[in-house]
Amino acid sequence: MGLSVRSFIALELPHPLSEGLSALSDTLPKGLRVVPDDDLHLTLAFLGDASESALQDIADDLDTLTSDPIALGVTGIGTFGSGDMVRSVNAIVQPTDALSALQTKVIRIARNAGLGLPRRKFLPHITLARRTERPPEAALSAWLLAHTTHKTPPVWATRGVLFRSDLTGNGPIYTALSEFEFSPDYAAWEWD
Numbered sequence: 001m002g003l004s005v006r007s008f009i010a011l012e013l014p015h016p017l018s019e020g021l022s023a024l025s026d027t028l029p030k031g032l033r034v035v036p037d038d039d040l041h042l043t044l045a046f047l048g049d050a051s052e053s054a055l056q057d058i059a060d061d062l063d064t065l066t067s068d069p070i071a072l073g074v075t076g077i078g079t080f081g082s083g084d085m086v087r088s089v090n091a092i093v094q095p096t097d098a099l100s101a102l103q104t105k106v107i108r109i110a111r112n113a114g115l116g117l118p119r120r121k122f123l124p125h126i127t128l129a130r131r132t133e134r135p136p137e138a139a140l141s142a143w144l145l146a147h148t149t150h151k152t153p154p155v156w157a158t159r160g161v162l163f164r165s166d167l168t169g170n171g172p173i174y175t176a177l178s179e180f181e182f183s184p185d186y187a188a189w190e191w192d
Contacts, residue, residue, distance in 0.1 A: 004049040006165045007177065009062070009106050010041035013126065014155040017072060021091055024077075024150065025128045029139035032089065032129035039174055042072065042093060042126050044106040044160065047115055057113040059162055059178035065109070067102045069182045073154035077147045078125070086131055086140065093124035094154070106160075130171075158182045 013021070022037040050058075074091045081087040093099070103122050110117055159182065164175040 003052050005052060005055060006049050006167070007047045007055060007163060008043050008165060009045045009047065009058070009110070009160060009162050010043045011070060011072070011102075011157045012159040012161055012179075013040050013042065013072065014157055017074070017152060017155050020152055021074070021126060021128060024091075024147065027143070028089065028129050029143055031131070031133045031140075033132040033171055034129045035127055035171075039172075040126055040128075041161070041163075041174075042124060042157075044103045045110050045117065047110055047117070050113075050115055054113040054115060055162065055177060058109055061109040061112065062106075062160065062162060062178060062180040065105060065160075065180055067105065067182050068098055069156040069158045070099050070102055071096055071154040072099075072157050074126070074150060074152040077128075077144065077150050079144065081131075088127050088131065089129045089144070090125040090127050091150070091152075093126060095122075095124055099124055102160075 018037060018040045021040055025034045028034060047055075047058075071094075073094045075094045076092045077089065078092050079086045079089055100122060103124075107117060160180045162177045162179075164177050166173045166175070
């Protein structure tokens with residue numbers, strides 16, 4: 001039996017979006033572990049522990065995946081968990097038909113490689129920070145109140161990545177295993 005690798009498939013964020021979200025993350029109150037700029041992404045499928053052969057099958061299928069570039073726009077800031085149990089602070093991404101269709105294709109590819117992914121509703125988001133200790137509740141509540149309606153104009157995402165995720169005491173380390181590109185010919189397209 002081969003090595004098992006913790007992994008996920010994600011959209012790489014266009015630079016204007018990652019740069020803006022990184023600047024916003026810099027204003028978060030202490031007590032949260034801010035996701036480094038280079039690690040910001042939108043997860044399409046968390047694969048958990050997968051065999052190297054399954055990951056190779058997934059990478060091969062992602063290479064043949066067809067999709068138009070995906071419009072990513074932030075419509076607000078939210079959390080997973082609440083009160084004392086906030087686990088993460090997230091930028092909420094506008095769901096679109098194109099994004100949902102891409103996520104469905106990615107899930108199908110993972111399942112075809114033999115992974116038994118759980119069925120759950122897709123909530124497109126970008127994790128900005130995770131809780132490592134208890135930040136002052138008033139400071140976090142005030143920050144969330146001030147930024148809950150944060151919006152960004154949509155930008156085109158044109159690349160996806162199959163990542164390996166190694167957990168460390170200082171947070172995960174992501175390593176790109178393979179990348180897949182979307183069609184670059186989108187200049188004449190219109191927004192939904």
